[in-house]
Amino acid sequence: MKSAFLTWVFFLFVWTLNVHAVTVSIPEQVGQGEPFWVEISSEQKPLSINVNWMDKVVEYPVDLPGKQRILLGAGLDHKGKYPLNIVFDFPEGVLDKSLHINIEEKNYPVQHLTLPESMVTPPQELIDRIVREREKTLAALNTLSKKRFWSDEFARPVPGEISSPFGVRRFLNQQPRAPHRGVDFRGPEGTPVKSLDAGVVILTGDFYYGGQTVIIDHGLGFQTVYMHLSKIKVNEKEQISKGDLVGLVGMTGRATGPHLHLGVYLLGEAVDPMFLLGGQFNLQ
Ligand SMILES: [Zn+2]
Known part of the structure; x- marks a missing residue:
């Protein structure tokens, strides 16, 4: 597992005063057949977290506010850039963000x-x-x-x-x-x-x-x-x-x-x- 992570900070603007920040970190690269964590931190508690990865939508139990990690995997038969979509439903509005995970080819023996x-x-x-x-x-x-x-x-x-x-x-x-x-x-x-x-x-x-x-x-x-x-x-x-x-x-x-x-x-x-x-x- 690579220790390097890519971190994104997403903001949900509510009216003009109240701003929620959600930070999402994903590994910089993932090899074929490797599991990986998606790390989320937020000071606000969303009502729900839905993740769409490899065309499967999963609603995760909410462990926020604070930090939460989600375990995903890169398939052995996949290679290249794949979209990872995360939707946070806050009481004040929906934060819908798309990232990409790069699955690197791995030379297995x-x-x-x-x-x-x-x-x-x-x-x-x-x-x-x-x-x-x-x-x-x-x-x-x-x-x-x-x-x-x-x-x-x-x-x-x-x-x-x-x-x-x-x-x-x-x-x-x-x-x-x-x-x-x-x-x-x-x-x-x-x-x-x-x-x-x-x-x-x-x-x-x-x-x-x-x-x-x-x-x-x-x-x-x-x-x-x-x-x-x-x-x-x-x-x-x-x-x-x-x-x-x-x-x-x-x-x-x-x-x-x-x-x-x-x-x-x-x-x-x-x-x-x-x-x-x-x-x-x-x-x-
Ligand atoms: Zn076996």
Whole structure:
């Protein structure tokens, strides 16, 4: 994460005497697949804050007056300038401001893997199942709860080292595949897997690619995904706290050995989980 921020001060002129100042800071640049904070400060409390990013409109709970941070992500498949629109509704009037975020191309490493042919090109009779599972997963990853369940620093789900980083461009048996939309952690089968933060379990299942999978909604368009588990230890709709047991490390689905695949999604876009686990993304 770059420490340099661009700061804008916006003024809402009410009649001719009363002036509200709102300061919005965004990073100078963001790499593909990186999460980032939008920092807002205001001495007045708006009635609402609406953010439009990547064509998704989110109404955030208002933590102002004072300072408030909003977590957004740059998609792996995006590059260039993207508009970020923020609308503050003050009792005296609406402050509607448009900024731009520059998403820089990032050269993620290339990885070649050799797998059993059935896992690279699934048999025809499984295509329906795979499509259904993909639709279910995508719907879960596009959940937009109005409440934020997470409130502090994020917990590492397993202690193991990274065996495959985020964003790696994969070739399976020489065939190009979608980039790696998560981080793989090494871990012996049966290692407890813990939730990054508080949330609600919105999907569990045994999927062709992901194996035994859990998706947790942390609110405001933020989800975490845990894949290839040997056992799932939570139920759908269950509320969980940070560090709660989600399941056990395994190698179900498309996996060549026991590991945890951890995915982090912001408004439906995969971002590098290590940014959240590195400490610099803690809320205060
Ligand atoms: Zn993975």
